[in-house]
Amino acid sequence: MDFLPLSHYSNKFWLMHKGDVNEEMALMHRRMAERGYKSTPQRDEIARWVFQTHDHFTVEDILEDFRKDGKKISQATCYRVIQMLLQLNLLIEHDFGRGVRFYEHTPGHPHHDHIICNECGQIFEFQSEELENLKESICQKNGFSMTRHNLSIYANCNRCTPEEKAEKAKKRRY
Amino acid sequence: MDFLPLSHYSNKFWLMHKGDVNEEMALMHRRMAERGYKSTPQRDEIARWVFQTHDHFTVEDILEDFRKDGKKISQATCYRVIQMLLQLNLLIEHDFGRGVRFYEHTPGHPHHDHIICNECGQIFEFQSEELENLKESICQKNGFSMTRHNLSIYANCNRCTPEEKAEKAKKRRY
DNA sequence: GTATGTGCAAAACGTTTGCAAGTTC
DNA sequence: GAACTTGCAAACGTTTTGCACATAC
Numbered sequence: 001m002d003f004l005p006l007s008h009y010s011n012k013f014w015l016m017h018k019g020d021v022n023e024e025m026a027l028m029h030r031r032m033a034e035r036g037y038k039s040t041p042q043r044d045e046i047a048r049w050v051f052q053t054h055d056h057f058t059v060e061d062i063l064e065d066f067r068k069d070g071k072k073i074s075q076a077t078c079y080r081v082i083q084m085l086l087q088l089n090l091l092i093e094h095d096f097g098r099g100v101r102f103y104e105h106t107p108g109h110p111h112h113d114h115i116i117c118n119e120c121g122q123i124f125e126f127q128s129e130e131l132e133n134l135k136e137s138i139c140q141k142n143g144f145s146m147t148r149h150n151l152s153i154y155a156n157c158n159r160c161t162p163e164e165k166a167e168k169a170k171k172r173r174y
Numbered sequence: 175m176d177f178l179p180l181s182h183y184s185n186k187f188w189l190m191h192k193g194d195v196n197e198e199m200a201l202m203h204r205r206m207a208e209r210g211y212k213s214t215p216q217r218d219e220i221a222r223w224v225f226q227t228h229d230h231f232t233v234e235d236i237l238e239d240f241r242k243d244g245k246k247i248s249q250a251t252c253y254r255v256i257q258m259l260l261q262l263n264l265l266i267e268h269d270f271g272r273g274v275r276f277y278e279h280t281p282g283h284p285h286h287d288h289i290i291c292n293e294c295g296q297i298f299e300f301q302s303e304e305l306e307n308l309k310e311s312i313c314q315k316n317g318f319s320m321t322r323h324n325l326s327i328y329a330n331c332n333r334c335t336p337e338e339k340a341e342k343a344k345k346r347r348y
Numbered sequence: 349g350t351a352t353g354t355g356c357a358a359a360a361c362g363t364t365t366g367c368a369a370g371t372t373c
Numbered sequence: 374g375a376a377c378t379t380g381c382a383a384a385c386g387t388t389t390t391g392c393a394c395a396t397a398c
Contacts, residue, residue, distance in 0.1 A: 011264045011357090028363070032220065035240070036351095036352090037353095038351090038353065038396085038397050038398070039398095040354080040396075040397075041398075042353080043353090046275045048391075050320070056321075058387095059387085059388085060351060060360095060387085072355095073354090073355090074356070075388090076353090076354075076355065076356075076357095076388095076389080076390085077353080077354055077355070078349090079387095079388060079389070080353080080354085080389090080390095093271065095269045095271045097267070097269045099362095099363090099386075100386085100387070101387085101388085115316075115318055116311070117318075117357060118321055124318075124343075126312065126316070127306070128312060130308060131305075131308055131309075134302070134304060134305055134308065135305075135325075136326060138300065138302060138305070138327075139289070139327060141330055142289075142300070143330055143331065143332040143333070144289055144291075144298075144327070144330065144331055144332070145326055145330050146328070146329045146366045147292055147328050147329055147330065148327075148328045149326065149327040149328060150325070150327075150328075150357070151309075151323065151324070151326075152323065152324045152325075153309060153312075153313060153320055153322075153323040154320070154321050154322045154323060154324075154325075155313055155318035155319055155320045155321055156318065156319050156321065157317065157318055158317040158318070158319075159317070162224035210376095210377090211377090211378095212371085212372050212373070212376090212377060212378070213372080213373095214371075214372075214377095214378065215371095216378080216379070217378090232362095233362085233363085234362085246380095247379090248379070248380045248381070249363090249380090250363095250364080250365080250379075250380065250381075250382095251378080251379060251380070253363065253364070254364090254378085254379085257364095264396095268360090271388080273361070273362070273387095273388085274361090274362065275362080286396090288355095349398105350386080350397105350398095351396105351397090351398090352392105352395105352396080352397075352398095353394105353395080353397085354393105354394080354395070354396085355392100355393095355395095356392090356393095356394105357374095357390105357391095357392100358385105358388105358389105358390085358391085359388105359389080359390070359391090360387100360388080360389065360390085361386100361387085361388080361389090362385100362386100362387095363384105363385080363386090364383105364384080364385065364386100364390100365383085365384070365385085366381105366382095366383085366384090366395085367380105367381095367382100367383105368379105368380095368381095369378105369379085369380085369381105370377105370379070370380095371376105371377080371378065371379080372376085372377075372378080373374105373375095373376090373382070
């Protein structure tokens with residue numbers, strides 16, 4: 001069991017991957033070409049944002065940043081590009097039961113599970129080989145071929161003080 | 175690892191618990207009294223439906239059955255009663271990423287995880303003590319006190335033929 | 349030039365809420 | 374009779390869609 005260095009505490013781990021963004025863009029363009037998707041400035045702009053973000057994000061997060069930067073890309077396009085990235089297997093979708101869909105890009109981001117703090121809303125990631133093997137073997141034994149899985153553990157973290165929790169909970173939009 | 179006899183194949187397992195409905199109603203009334211909720215015909219009617227249903231259901235499922243039976247209970251009330259049952263810990267909520275919330279009642283229904291078939295949409299249940307222990311130990315080791323968790327495995331089942339899958343997929347609303 | 353993608357506004361979806369009227373205790 | 378619950382319709386927040394215009398190849 002390994003806890004990844006978490007983007008919420010420090011995103012050093014992921015920043016080491018910064019150089020990958022161009023690689024991921026190239027990968028995307030290859031897959032787009034294969035499937036007949038055309039390359040457009042909007043798609044590139046959104047994809048670059050996505051590949052640069054090493055955290056769980058919502059569509060609103062993208063739009064907010066674009067508004068701040070004065071970039072005008074419509075909401076509809078944004079949703080459509082996210083759908084495309086999902087189709088190209090460059091993104092995965094999470095539903096943490098907060099009424100919004102969260103996304104994270106997959107290239108360079110190995111499978112992991114999530115722990116969501118009930119109190120402060122922070123999303124933590126962890127990996128457990130043992131857990132992965134167990135899931136796989138449960139499926140195999142019972143005649144399922146697993147395509148993806150999603151373990152969300154809701155818990156109370158001991159990472160912040162009650163005061164910090166209250167403050168973070170207040171700031172949470174979702 | 176045990177596969178429960180699944181309500182989707184046969185609900186014999188759960189039907190054995192049929193006699194519990196009145197017990198569950200009594201439990202609900204006790205908890206309602208404790209917390210100052212008043213007893214109303216609508217609450218009883220909805221609760222009875224919930225406790226009689228040994229399957230994953232949506233609010234729309236309840237309303238549909240009531241419409242069929244000519245029972246007039248408003249949508250708003252239905253949502254409100256579900257919220258109450260959640261508060262009373264008689265119900266748990268699942269989000270299988272289909273845009274609707276699924277519920278199942280907890281009394282007499284031990285914790286289990288889910289496998290959702292990508293092709294036919296059926297929801298299967300299983301229990302694994304090993305898996306539960308592993309989740310618990312991961313949390314403990316890392317300073318989280320787990321309150322609940324949610325493992326959804328998406329897979330292709332081998333339970334029905336391609337034709338049946340196509341047919342079931344067509345019927346799926348969610 | 350044709351097929352595809354974009355932006356806008358409107359619709360769709362499940363869910364929640366404000367309020368007046370009705371019910372419970 | 375005070376407090377709570379209901380039903381209706383309207384509002385909500387996120388996501389999707391229809392359509393006219395623009396762009397990519």
